[in-house]
Amino acid sequence: MRVDSAVQRLSDEAHFWLNGYVNKQNYRISSEANPQVYVETPLHPEKLTVWCALWAGGIIGPYFFKNDEGHNVTVNGDRYRAMVTNFCIPELNNHDVQELWFQKDGATCYTARATIDLLKDAFGDHLISRFGPVNWPPRSCD
Secondary structure (H helix, E strand, C coil), rough: CCCCCCEEEEEEEEEEECCCEEEECCCCCCCCCCCCCCCCCCCCEEEEEEEEEEECCCCEEEEECCCCCCCCCCHHHHHHHHHHHHHHHHHHHCCCCCCCCCEEECCHHHHHHHHHHHHHHHHHHCEEECCCCCCCCCCCCC
């Protein structure tokens, strides 16, 4: 299957720790200096989860995952579906998007039955996801 890059849309979330912590497993930082600094960090530092989407027409987002009280929260199926329903789809409706492909990896909040049903309703056969009409490729480089 060939998907024209002009219509493909990629989206994902990232975590940003509010105390400056960087998860070295996921991010690489290069520097000419090696200061050998030892910094103690809390076991579970506060973090912020941010979603955005990239498509040929620009960027949609950012969307910050927060609860009703304004506190930072992580993504689960209910929160992801609320973001798609209340933010993503209305934002897409504000743009001239034609032949859109929506792509998600196999994370549990994206592959829950209720989430897949919502995404199928919104994007039809143009959904690339585990359990979607076009299956997410195994060992894909997300």
